[in-house]
Amino acid sequence: MAIIITDDCINCGACEPECPNTAIYEGGAEWTWGEGTQLQFIELEDGSKLGGKDPQEPVSNDFYYIVPGKCTECKGFHEEPQCAAVCPVDCCVEDPDYRETEEELLAKKAWLHNEDAVIA
Template sequence: MALYITDECINCGACEPECPNTAIYEGGLAWSWGGGTSLDAVELEDGTAVAPDAPQAPLSDEVYYIVSGKCTECIGFHEEPQCAAVCPVDCCVADPEYAEAPEELLAKKEWLHQA
């Protein structure tokens, strides 16, 4: 499952540079599918095409946030989610709304980092 950042976040920023998928963003800042990935085209589940560099609305205005569609729990990169490993207040936790099997997370990693 993807991770999310709880309201206990102290905005230290330790998690952001650790994410191999660039799925973590500072509160209030826009994100993009292409940032930190090799995506050259993005088709959402509803069939909508989105340019990889098109800015997307922030998911939080107050604390750092994780884009679940880009989070792979570091599968294929590390043994454990790096954001959770470095978080000093343990606020990077599993998001029960985005349950994914390890195979799905690996497929997402392959999609994000197409060769």
């Protein structure tokens, strides 16, 4: 499953540089699929394509947030989610809305870091 940052966040920013997938952004900041990954584009379920550098709407305007589609819980990089390991207020927790197996998380890591990757 992905990690989520709760509203207990104090906006310290300790988590952001720890993410190997660049899935963590400051509140109000736009994000991209390509930042911190090898994605040049993604293909959406409806067949449309989205550029890796195309800006996306912030997930939160108030505090740091994690893009669930880019979060792999640090699988393939570290033994535990690094955002949770460095968070001084323990607000980086499992997101019950995005439950994934270790196999799925590792496949997502491979997809994020492969130039020719496409999501179906």
